[in-house]
Amino acid sequence: MKGRTAAAAGLAAAAAGWAVRDYRAWKALGPAGMPANPAGWLAVTGMRLRARDPYTFREAGDGDVSRLLISLDPRPGERPEVAPHPVPHRVLTQHAGPAETVALQDAVAELAERPGFEMRLSDWEQHHPALSRVDGPELAHVHPSDGSAHVVLSPLDARVVVGRRWGEFHPLAGVAPALPFMPGLPAGYVLLYPPQDAAQVARLATIVEAATG
Template sequence: MASQNLQSALAPLTRRPIQTSLAAILTTTMLTWSYLDYRAYIALGPGGVPHNWFGWLAVTLFIRPFALSKSSATYTGDYPSEGGHDEMKNLSERKGERAEIGGIVPHRQLSQHAPEHMRESIQNLFANIVTANPATLESKRSLYERHNPALFVSPSLLSSPAAPSTAKTARGEIGHHHGDMSVHLYLSPADARLAIEKGWAERHRLSVPRTSWFANRYHVADSYVLVYGPRDEGEMEVLATILRCSARFMTGREVERAEWRQIIA
């Protein structure tokens, strides 16, 4: 009886060998892809969504399908070619190839990392720009990353009817730096074009054009970029310029340039 039951169960498989083989191949392929993609997700470290299987599944099902492709992260066709800050226009082109970037959420730099001694300089820069502009800027925990401090528009400016729409979409968050020393920032669309075309940055993959039906979802506007970590003091000066222009755009106010070589009390 048991043998007959087994034969009955296997009969459909033996009658459809091609379909059975294809199903097995597809299942194996999907399981392998899922395992490798999950490992890559975990390797990016924590940031924004749970750093576990549930976070990976949420990104895979609800975020990845609507994100820009990797190749589209350097697209600038939706940004204006005029209107950028003079300091951004005067930036030189970044040397070498673009850094490799991985993930969507989290979104991290995988190659050409800044040397460890630059970490303090980046921290100084973010702290000092708040010290230099206390009426317009403040520091608090990132709403995107949830694990690290970020630069914000002051509440009084953000609540003003004149506050830039991008600042309202971002809930006031201007930007933050990561453990890999890359930096996420909002720039004006014209400045974002300059930063990307000169090789200093690329779009966050949720920073889709305004014409997309997915625009502004998850509180991510169209000019949110990742700036590659500074590899030397010259690139640190570039980051200081980009950060200042970012803060100007998000506050709608003039912003004092910040020192990065030492902390300013």
Template sequence: MDTTKIEALIHRNPRSVVLAAIAAVGAPWVVGNYLKFLALGKSGLSPLGPLGWIIAVTLTAFGRETVSTAEYEKASIKERWLETPVERRGARPLTGWHCVPHRQIDRMPTDEIAKRLKAIFEKHVAANPNLVQTTLSPHEKTVPGMIIHPDIPSPHKDAIQGLREIAHIHPIDHSLHVILSPADSKTAIDLGWAERHPLSGVSRFLPLPSGYLLVYAPRDEEELEVVERILVASMGYMTASRSVA
């Protein structure tokens, strides 16, 4: 096609030409971003395929930063369940670009530590049959979730907004999502053990309280012990109990 014909085409179809140019430039980003979404593993959006990715990208636009803690000081609930742990060593793990699913993407634990974490989760479910039980995670919809026992009324707004789910483990990276009290959320984030979900506390239309946190995967015995204490603190807060076994 000679230059004259190209100029005539652009003149007659400027909108089509612009859209084609945008598509040509944006296609590599779209493909790359979709592959990054898939690499985060299964989630409630996974069965939707490309539509799930579009939803994830859209939700990410509404996310916020994840490590500030000033808001927790203003909360009406002042109680603590988490004994102040030591500061976590090293930098925080990186998390994926997408806020759904919310996953860490480096500094993974060994298979042995991952097995121990799962065993700890199951141990506390078995030891507290009157407080908690497991079911399909109301948030993830692909993994077991620890929830408040049906016989226990929701003790606070966080339990209602959090769909009564206490915690779940992500099989791909072995991080956890938990809900902590405001004071415990501040401690866990400030000492480097967790970060807030980007959508937590963003809108009343999203059932994620501000204490909905990603707890980083433990890397050794010391970190495993702290993560267990965080899990127990979440169980105590969400069931309003001081006798979690």
């Protein structure tokens, strides 16, 4: 009996230690579309149980690959490390520099100047401006904290972008929301990795432009 009690106490202590460390790591990712408190962390932890493999392709959908992505070259180097939390969905390594982050933000804002598009507060992040269709869905937003971005692509275009290592699927892309108040994410909802130089800014801007087609 004492042995089982000690083992249970040890497991409880280990679980509590993990929870504290994970909560602090989650808080360090910055603001997103969930309350930055223990209740928000618990909700996000529940979402992790619904997470999909970020590199696994699903249905390709109809249509053709965007002409803007047909000649997209593979991203050089290794993929960055991505935090395990679905919200906020952020990278832990290979952050963009301030100049590259601003350049990508400017490129996205420039797309919003086209007829039928606008910049408005992100429906999902709720903290950042997002490229959106006028009176329509959100298409992309940039995260100022690390220079990464989210973009809504067609399923086939998303396959190309993920396959060529420019990003990965959001863990809840195409998955039913884990909570009633959490809007579902499209199947082509992709995290774009932070640009490391001006050339990568241009590639990412092209990917976002493909989302407007």
